[in-house]
Amino acid sequence: MRKISSLALVLTTAAILSACSSTPIKENTPPPVVERPATGQAPAQSDTRTVAPVETKSLDPLDDPKGVLANRSVYFDYDSYSVRADGRPVVENHSAYLAKNKSRQILIQGNTDDRGGSEYNLALGQKRAEAVRRAMTTLGVSESQIEAVSLGKEKPKASGTDEAARAENRRADIVYK
Amino acid sequence: MKTNFKHVILYAGLSIAATMGSAQAQMRIEISGAGSNQIPVAVAGFANEGVAPHTVSAIIKADLERSGAFKIIDAGVISDVNNVDYSGWKAKGADALVVGTVNAMADGRYDVRYKLYDTVKQSQISNLDKAVTAQFTRLSAHLIADDVYFKLTGVRGAFSTRISYVKQEGRSYQLMIADADGEGEQLALRSNEPIISPSWSPDGTKVAYVSFEQKKPVVYVQNLITRARTVVANEKGNNSAPSWSPAGNKLAVALSKDGHTQVYTVNADGSGLRRVSNSNGIDTEPQFSADGQSIYFTSDRSGGPQIYRMSANGGDAKRVTFSGTYNTSPRISSDGKTLAYISRRDGNFQLYVQDLGSGQETRLSDTTSDESPSFAPNGKYIMYATTAGSRKSLAVVSVDGRVKQRLTTQAGNIKEPTWGPFMQ
Numbered sequence: 001m002r003k004i005s006s007l008a009l010v011l012t013t014a015a016i017l018s019a020c021s022s023t024p025i026k027e028n029t030p031p032p033v034v035e036r037p038a039t040g041q042a043p044a045q046s047d048t049r050t051v052a053p054v055e056t057k058s059l060d061p062l063d064d065p066k067g068v069l070a071n072r073s074v075y076f077d078y079d080s081y082s083v084r085a086d087g088r089p090v091v092e093n094h095s096a097y098l099a100k101n102k103s104r105q106i107l108i109q110g111n112t113d114d115r116g117g118s119e120y121n122l123a124l125g126q127k128r129a130e131a132v133r134r135a136m137t138t139l140g141v142s143e144s145q146i147e148a149v150s151l152g153k154e155k156p157k158a159s160g161t162d163e164a165a166r167a168e169n170r171r172a173d174i175v176y177k
Numbered sequence: 178m179k180t181n182f183k184h185v186i187l188y189a190g191l192s193i194a195a196t197m198g199s200a201q202a203q204m205r206i207e208i209s210g211a212g213s214n215q216i217p218v219a220v221a222g223f224a225n226e227g228v229a230p231h232t233v234s235a236i237i238k239a240d241l242e243r244s245g246a247f248k249i250i251d252a253g254v255i256s257d258v259n260n261v262d263y264s265g266w267k268a269k270g271a272d273a274l275v276v277g278t279v280n281a282m283a284d285g286r287y288d289v290r291y292k293l294y295d296t297v298k299q300s301q302i303s304n305l306d307k308a309v310t311a312q313f314t315r316l317s318a319h320l321i322a323d324d325v326y327f328k329l330t331g332v333r334g335a336f337s338t339r340i341s342y343v344k345q346e347g348r349s350y351q352l353m354i355a356d357a358d359g360e361g362e363q364l365a366l367r368s369n370e371p372i373i374s375p376s377w378s379p380d381g382t383k384v385a386y387v388s389f390e391q392k393k394p395v396v397y398v399q400n401l402i403t404r405a406r407t408v409v410a411n412e413k414g415n416n417s418a419p420s421w422s423p424a425g426n427k428l429a430v431a432l433s434k435d436g437h438t439q440v441y442t443v444n445a446d447g448s449g450l451r452r453v454s455n456s457n458g459i460d461t462e463p464q465f466s467a468d469g470q471s472i473y474f475t476s477d478r479s480g481g482p483q484i485y486r487m488s489a490n491g492g493d494a495k496r497v498t499f500s501g502t503y504n505t506s507p508r509i510s511s512d513g514k515t516l517a518y519i520s521r522r523d524g525n526f527q528l529y530v531q532d533l534g535s536g537q538e539t540r541l542s543d544t545t546s547d548e549s550p551s552f553a554p555n556g557k558y559i560m561y562a563t564t565a566g567s568r569k570s571l572a573v574v575s576v577d578g579r580v581k582q583r584l585t586t587q588a589g590n591i592k593e594p595t596w597g598p599f600m601q
Contacts, residue, residue, distance in 0.1 A: 107392060107393065109392070109393070115526070116505065116526060117462075117505045117506050117519055117526075117548050117549070118373045118374065118548065118549070118593065119373070119374060119417060119418045119431070119461050119462045119475075119505075119506070120459070120461060120462065120475060120482055120505045120506075122373075122387075122394060122415060122417050122418075122438075122461070123415070123431065123433075123438040123459040123461045124459070126414065126415050126433045126438055127437070127459070130433070130436060130437065147393070147413055147414065148414055148433070148436075149392075149393035149394065149414055149415055149433075150393075150394065150415050150433075151371075151389065151393075151394075152373075152394075154371035154373060154389060155371060155389075175392065
């Protein structure tokens with residue numbers, strides 16, 4: 001990188017000098033041959049001011065795709081609005097994270113299957129989001145970090161009308177703001 | 178606007194064949210059934226109507242036919258609108274005759290004139306004269322159909338009213354405004370997130386709705402003319418189910434700010450929020466009664482969802498529906514006598530009406546996934562969303578259940594219909 005940058009600087013300086021100079025350039029001077037590096041990452045040769053950023057690996061467990069916080073869905077039984085046993089770990093893991101990270105805020109979006117009217121389903125989805133919200137506040141998460149809302153039946157994750165699709169849609173999702 | 182037909186200039190000898198409007202129909206309408214007492218009406222092609230962009234007489238015929246209240250007799254084109262052969266039309270079975278003319282005016286507008294004759298009493302019973310720009314020739318035809326309907330049935334026609342609905346194609350949601358027959362569709366709002374529960378202001382210039390563009394349901398009021406949008410309710414939690422007070426100054430909404438969904442009222446500018454229902458469960462889908470004194474709503478206080486009525490100021494609620502374990506989406510007719518709602522019976526969600534005087538209920542649909550009923554402003558028809566095949570479509574049924582129409586589009590789903598008010 002350093003070599004390329006120096007070369008770029010030389011060339012730029014030469015270009016500026018030639019542009020400023022009133023003396024005509026000698027016709028017989030052969031044009032300089034420049035070998036370009038194969039990588040596309042290097043800035044354009046005339047650009048010495050663009051900074052190529054480097055990022056360290058995130059230490060936030062929220063960003064670990066294999067971590068426990070990657071699971072953000074809590075499922076519900078038909079016509080049920082209480083958190084099932086299989087949803088408890090999801091609620092607990094996110095509650096622990098939020099209790100430690102007071103600046104993080106979440107939306108809990110409740111969802112329903114496709115049966116019935118839009119508005120009543122919106123209220124039913126809200127009951128699911130509310131069940132998750134209550135469970136989290138009892139685990140020490142501040143009210144100000146959580147908003148329980150509903151998408152009702154408007155944004156189904158599974159599009160079918162069979163029982164498997166409907167079970168997938170009876171769900172509350174934890175969405176970090 | 179009304180002028181005496183004595184001054185109508187006759188275009189003798191002009192008999193341009195009526196050509197169908199060139200604009201492609203955005204919706205296809207299928208009609209089934211017929212009213213119990215169809216009035217036979219002859220509708221003539223309007224003299225010279227080919228000059229206008231829409232065939233006025235064809236729109237009038239379609240409106241009257243769709244209503245189920247009339248048996249339409251084709252009368253060809255009648256150019257001499259002042260001298261009609263009463264006995265001849267009576268002999269052909271027509272109790273009434275509709276004739277008219279369309280003329281291009283020097284300023285580019287069209288002069289649409291019509292006369293309605295009673296062939297039994299042998300007299301003219303109505304006339305209208307409208308000078309309209311090209312885009313309003315459809316409207317002039319709907320207004321004539323409204324007049325015919327009113328003069329012959331005694332009930333105000335609703336053909337010139339408009340409807341609003343949501344069109345969904347993939348992840349694109351569009352709030353549309355169209356004529357009551359599904360024609361003349363106009364886009365009001367496009368979003369990549371769901372839009373539900375549109376509700377017309379009583380003057381027909383604004384629509385309140387729920388938009389999910391902020392990742393949660395928020396209630397907006399949109400002025401259809403100026404595009405101005407007002408956030409009416411964006412409290413913590415859900416904000417949904419807007420419905421206007423008859424005076425147009427307030428809305429009832431359903432909010433979950435207290436942890437569970439309850440009914441509130443709010444001024445149309447978003448101020449003066451006030452909780453009016455009080456239960457430990459779900460109270461939603463508020464609807465003002467026609468006199469503005471009561472609010473009907475859906476509540477699960479007895480277990481499953483049922484419809485209740487309370488004062489618009491809150492207080493005790495009276496249960497209104499008792500049959501079945503799932504009754505939602507109350508809508509009240511403009512005369513306050515009929516309740517339309519969706520009831521689940523044997524796993525099917527179907528449109529029902531209840532006579533609020535007698536408590537008698539009637540099922541009006543034979544489909545299985547009905548939603549979002551809404552009355553025509555004259556109380557004679559109910560529009561609702563249903564599923565045809567795998568697609569969501571709209572249907573209209575007369576409150577006596579005899580006349581049924583289904584409106585389908587060529588692609589996508591149409592849902593969340595709501596019938597607009599009479600316009601000034």
